[in-house]
Each structure stands twice: as C-alpha cells, then as structure tokens.
Amino acid sequence: MKRLKISHILNNKDFVYALSLFVFIGFICISFYELSKAEVTVVQAGEEMTVRTHANTVEDVLNELAIDVGEHDELSHELNDLVNREMKIEHTIAKKVIVSIDGNEQTYYTTSETVEEFLTEQDIELTENDQLSLAAHTEIDDNLVIDIEKAFQVTINDAGEEQQVWTTGGSVKELLAEHDIELDELDRVEPRETASLGKSTDIEITRVEKITDIEEEKQEFSVVKRNDSSLEKGKEEIVSEGEPGVIEKHYEVVLENGKEVSRELVKEEVKEESKEKVVAVGTKVNQPKATTTASANAASDAGTKTETVSRSGSEEKGETIYMKATAYNWDCASCDGRGLTSTGYNLKENPDGVVAVDPSVIPLGTKVWVEGYGYAIARDTGGNIQGNKIDLHMSSKQKAESYGVKTVQVKIVE
Structure with missing residues (x-):
C-alpha cells in the first residue's frame, strides 16, 4: 500500500512540472508573437490610433481597421506598401465641393483644407474684380457650395x-x-x-436740359401817310421820323449733351414800342376855271338855255398805309361771347374777312386788302385799336395767338 502512494505522488509531480513547462513555453511563444508585431499609427480626420499588427501591407492594416479608402481620398502610402515598424499611415477623406461659375455648376472632390487651397488645386483663377461667395480662408466642409461671378x-x-x-x-x-x-x-x-x-x-x-433763351429783335416802325390838302398833290413831307421798337422773344431751348436740338417760341414781350413815321401826302389840286357850254334849242312855244359845268378831280382809292397788325378771335377773354362785332356782325357764322380798325383812320365798312391776310371789310373796333393799328379776325384762337405783332401794308380798296 505504501508503494502505491509514493508512485502516485511522483506521477502528480511530473504532471505539474510538464504543465508548468507547457505554460512557460506558451508564454514565451505568445510574447514572441506579440513582440514580432509591427506598431503602426493610423491618422484619420485628425484622430490618431496606434495598432500592433502582423499585416503585411498598408491595405491589410486598413482592412483590419475597417477603413475604406475612396477614389478621391488622399493616402500617405500606396496600398501595396509593406508595413514596417513605427509606420504612420495618414488617410484624408475627400470632401464634395460644388462650384458654380456664372450659374454653371460643376462637382469636385478635394482634400484641401481651405477654399483658397481648393481653387489653387483646381487651377480656378480669379481676378481682383471677380466675386467669390466665400472668404478665401473658409474651411472646406462636405457638400460645400462656392459661387463665383466672373467680372x-x-x-x-x-x-x-x-x-x-x-x-x-x-x-x-x-x-x-x-x-x-x-x-x-x-x-x-x-x-x-x-x-x-x-x-x-x-x-x-x-444729358438733357431745357433753358430759356431771350433774344431781342428790332420791330420796324410803320409808315403812316396822311392826306394833306394844303400840300400840292404829288408832294410828300415827313411830319415825324419813325423809331424802331424792340421785342423780346423768349425761346424754350432743348439741349442734348450741350447741343441744341429744338427751339420753341413761348412768349413775346414788347420792350420798347416803335414810333411810327408820319408822312404828309399832298392832295391839293389846282382847279381849272369852269367852262360853260350853251346850247339853245328853239321850241315852238318857248326858248330854253341849258348850261353844263365840268370840273377835273380824283378819287382817293388805292391808297396804301403801313400799319401795326395783331390778331384776335371772337372767343377771347375780353369778348362778349356772342361773337358779334361792334357793328353787330356775327363772327361765329362768318369768321373770315373781318378786321377791327380805328374809324378815324379807316371808316367802318371800308373794303381793304391786308398783306398776308387778303381782302377784308372793316366791321369792328376795339379799345386798343387806335391810330395806325389794325386787328385781324382769325377763325381759331390758336391762329390768333400764334400771329403775334407785325407791320403790314394795308391797301384801301373801296
């Protein structure tokens, strides 16, 4: 019985020894295995991770870490590079950037950090007058949109x-x-x-501007011829010299880029009245002595004597007078509104061929011819029509207003 116990004890010691030896060898193997691993640092998105690996290539390391490398990503090593101790692998993920140039869009993928670096990388040139929607130092984010307007x-x-x-x-x-x-x-x-x-x-x-241009224009004086019975017919004498008047004409002038393109008369003002020239025209005719023609006719019951006396004389038709002429229309502010002249003539129904006169110069009812107007009859008078003046009736207010003041010839017809 004692021998069995001793043998059993010896067998237990061998087992423990063998087991310890196995564990020791395993520890040595594991330690050697671990020591044989390469220490690799992987940097991604600014974060570092260090791993110990028996991977042969960079691709194997990334696969172990479940890191996918995109087509446009940036990798510090080639995928088939062999792994060595203390290797540092940098992986930069490309970001999507949309660039719109004058409305035309194009998509890019980049690993640049700022807008400025991206534009340089893609050879997108900007002038100082172009407009960029973002500041040059703006950091690139995924799906960033950059608008560029070219000048x-x-x-x-x-x-x-x-x-x-x-x-x-x-x-x-x-x-x-x-x-x-x-x-x-x-x-x-x-x-x-x-x-x-x-x-x-x-x-x-x-550049358009309107200015008022005032021009002074001489107004010719009228010549008045007055019959003088004390002066022999055919002779003329100047009673008083005439003097020209001055009329101010106001024009509205349109200038374009400093050059005149239109001119319109808007107002006339008499600055100085003209003074008429008065000429005496002789009408005195030396009368011949009267001659008597006697005829005697015999009659059966009585005798009668007939005497005929003839004298030489002349009519004053065809006389020409220079007069200051204006124009009016029956529908004027100072008119009575009925269209009747001072003699009762209806201008509404008969607007043509009527003039207003000073009866002391041209008697009412006289037929005259007026330069630029034609034949007319003196059928009207006016408070301002005194002396050597004549007022021509026009068929419309517009014609009357645009007539102005003129010096015309007036010929006495009958």
Whole structure:
C-alpha cells in the first residue's frame, strides 16, 4: 500500500512540472508573437490610433481597421506598401465641393483644407474684380457650395465721355449707383435702368436740359401817310421820323449733351414800342376855271338855255398805309361771347374777312386788302385799336395767338 502512494505522488509531480513547462513555453511563444508585431499609427480626420499588427501591407492594416479608402481620398502610402515598424499611415477623406461659375455648376472632390487651397488645386483663377461667395480662408466642409461671378467690362458713354468699368452683372441702375453716376429728371439712358447687364452691354447716357433763351429783335416802325390838302398833290413831307421798337422773344431751348436740338417760341414781350413815321401826302389840286357850254334849242312855244359845268378831280382809292397788325378771335377773354362785332356782325357764322380798325383812320365798312391776310371789310373796333393799328379776325384762337405783332401794308380798296 505504501508503494502505491509514493508512485502516485511522483506521477502528480511530473504532471505539474510538464504543465508548468507547457505554460512557460506558451508564454514565451505568445510574447514572441506579440513582440514580432509591427506598431503602426493610423491618422484619420485628425484622430490618431496606434495598432500592433502582423499585416503585411498598408491595405491589410486598413482592412483590419475597417477603413475604406475612396477614389478621391488622399493616402500617405500606396496600398501595396509593406508595413514596417513605427509606420504612420495618414488617410484624408475627400470632401464634395460644388462650384458654380456664372450659374454653371460643376462637382469636385478635394482634400484641401481651405477654399483658397481648393481653387489653387483646381487651377480656378480669379481676378481682383471677380466675386467669390466665400472668404478665401473658409474651411472646406462636405457638400460645400462656392459661387463665383466672373467680372466683365462695360463701356459707359456719359455725354460723350467714355469710361470702361468692371462688373459682375446686376442692373444698369445698380452699376450707375456703384460708380456715383446720377441721372437728372430729363436725362435719358440706353438701355433702360431696369435692364440687366451683359458682356455686350454698352451704356449711353444723354444729358438733357431745357433753358430759356431771350433774344431781342428790332420791330420796324410803320409808315403812316396822311392826306394833306394844303400840300400840292404829288408832294410828300415827313411830319415825324419813325423809331424802331424792340421785342423780346423768349425761346424754350432743348439741349442734348450741350447741343441744341429744338427751339420753341413761348412768349413775346414788347420792350420798347416803335414810333411810327408820319408822312404828309399832298392832295391839293389846282382847279381849272369852269367852262360853260350853251346850247339853245328853239321850241315852238318857248326858248330854253341849258348850261353844263365840268370840273377835273380824283378819287382817293388805292391808297396804301403801313400799319401795326395783331390778331384776335371772337372767343377771347375780353369778348362778349356772342361773337358779334361792334357793328353787330356775327363772327361765329362768318369768321373770315373781318378786321377791327380805328374809324378815324379807316371808316367802318371800308373794303381793304391786308398783306398776308387778303381782302377784308372793316366791321369792328376795339379799345386798343387806335391810330395806325389794325386787328385781324382769325377763325381759331390758336391762329390768333400764334400771329403775334407785325407791320403790314394795308391797301384801301373801296
């Protein structure tokens, strides 16, 4: 019985020894296995992770870490590079960027950190006049949208003075405001202010102004011829010299870019009245002695004597007078509104061939011929029609207002 116990004890010791040896060898193997691993650092999105691996290639390491490398991603090593100790693998994930240039969109993938780096990477050149929707130092985020408006030149012709300016679009009004170009009320601009700018747009500005131009014009004096019975017929004598008057004519003048394009008479004012020249015309005729022709006719019951006396004389028809002429219409402010003249003649029904006169110069009912008016009859008078003046009736107020003041020949017909 004792022998069995001793043998049993010996067998237990062998087992423990064998087991310890096995564990020791296993520990040595595991330690050697672990020590044989390479230590690799992987950097992704700014985060570092260190792993110990028996992977042979960079691709194997990334697969162990379940890291997918996209087509546009940036990797510090080739996928088939062999792993070595203390290797550092950097993986930068590409981000999607949408670039719109003048409305035309294009999609890019980049690993650049800022907008400026991205534009340089993609060879997208900008001038100082181009407009970029983001600051150059803006960090790139996934699905970032960058708007670029390319500048172009526009010619502005301002009243003949040209300048070329840069713009990225907008309206004509906005461009003019940007360059402190103001338009006055009458100025014109082509194309209109609300029009959109394009690369072929040229802006024409026409500066328009209205001014009043006052011109003085001499008014010829009228010549009045008055019959003088004390002066022999055929002779004339100047009673008083005439003096020209002065009329101020007010014109509305339109200037475009400093050049006159239209002129319209808006008002006339008599600055100095003219003084008529008075000429005495002799009408004295030396009368011949009367002659008597006697005829005696014998009659059966009585005798009668008949005497005929003849004298030489002349009519004053055909006399020409220079007179100051104005015009009026029956529908004037100072008229009675019925259209009747001072002699009761109805101008509404018969507007043509009627003149107003001073009866002391031309008796009412006289038929006259007026230069530029034609034949007429003196059927009216007026408070301002005194002396060597005549007022011509016109068929409309417009014609009367536009007639003005003129010196005309008036010929006495009958």
